[in-house]
Amino acid sequence: MTTIKIHVLHTGLVKVDAGLPFHDKFRNPLAYTGILRSHVNQVTLPVSSYLIEHPKGLVLIDTGWNELVRQSQWRELGLQTQINKAYLPAGWSVREQLQQLGYQPSDIDYLMLSHLHSDHASGLPLVKDAQHILTSTPEWNTAQHDRLRYIPKMWRGVDVQTFDFDHTDLGPFHRSFDLFGDGSMQFIYVPGHSHGLAATLIQGHQGEQVLLASDTGYAQESIDHLYTPGIVVNRTQALESVAWIQQKASEPQVIETLTNHDPAIRPHTITLA
Template identity: 55%
Template sequence: MTQPIKIHVLHTGTVIVDEALPFHRPTDRPLAWTGLFRSKKHRVEVPVSVYLIEHPQGLILIDTGWNTVNRDHQLRNLSFQWPVNKANLPAGQAVNEQLAAMGIKTSDLDYVLMSHLHCDHADGLSLVRDAKHILVSEEEWQAANHDHMRYLPHEWKGVPVKAFHLAPSLDGAYHRSFDLFGDGSVKMIWEPGHSAGLCATRVQSYDTDKYVMLAADAGYAAKSWEENLTPGVVIDRAEAQKSLNYIAKVAQDPKCVECLANHDAAVRPHVITL
């Protein structure tokens, strides 16, 4: 029997948004997700999750959550995106602080894999800049460095990010993925729509046919695929719907131990062992 794979589900604070941002409904007016001219009754506060994977081939972090700078200089940090995404990061909940509490230095991380580079996922990149490898899909890297409305490039300034190639495969709605170790145990699966290079992460057990799907923002919560609610923020809603359909199918697979979205208020920090 091989060494088990452990997935630590961590919450790096919360994000305060209009409910139309995570959960788009056909009745929403245009730009409802911005929260502008909407009552406070539409605001929701949801967790910002990251995942630490203890893998036989190394330590892997999926996403980085909020940066500690938001505690004192949030408006300056989040800039024009602040009215839409407000950060709440209590003491001790930043990713580097949680790793330290576990006895892990950020330099111990073998890989940081980014699902995508929106602010609530990439803001903590500078906190883990000394990880051995920091990777994101080519599609996302290109979009993030050209689209300055959806992204905040200062979040990765000075951080040694490298892009990975999504190869043809049988994985996902679009049949492209990146196999981190070449053995199928950790795959980044392309699920565009919310962003150009969004990737879900599939973590497969070595000893059984069981796996965990980390859906990123293909759906913001289990509610997304259960009620067929695509994200409010999309670059292509048809693509986002196709990606959500795939995640909905995965969530029903008996082999899937857990299917987790990054912002599900019903999910508490816990550890999954495969």
């Protein structure tokens, strides 16, 4: 196999206040919490994961929701249900969609977590048999002590390893990690929404690229208008990260740019020759 296939999967839905994906559209800095705001301000967004069939291995990026949310959102998310409401239709879990594509979790060579917020890591126990499970060192270190933004039980008993961002010419802060060492799959340091957030740049043999922007912005609207998310650890870094995504997305070799929660994006498969 010389081509790279990127399967864009929806591994759940999340209902949030519109201030969470589009902080800069609202004067109320706490709009994203939904506190004292009507339900008419809520929007339902997809939660995406990506399965990449690469010549050097099968790679899964993020995991969506655990199947446990079908029984009890509260048991899985606790107080986070005040901000994020999780939904997982039948057949949508990462485990179920892997099976539909003919794979088992143990077939995954690399499970890469862009960051460890619940909508990206909740499904981790469903695919814990992946050969290697990685997230960035700054993300892992922060998640060990920040109980407001992270739920550590989601990776309890899972062998999560870390990778370091190298100093490179790539990204808003010139730091990235090259998974295979050949430039075909690079994880780019784009902090702001979280301390160790990673976007992904995938390049085919002929030079075409796909940019997975993760949560630097929640939708194409975020990239177009430089809207930062409601939840950030550093607003300045978040703005610089989404601005870099905007600039990179405009380059002619980038054929698709995908944010993780864009309701306009449907599940589909991208092939890079």
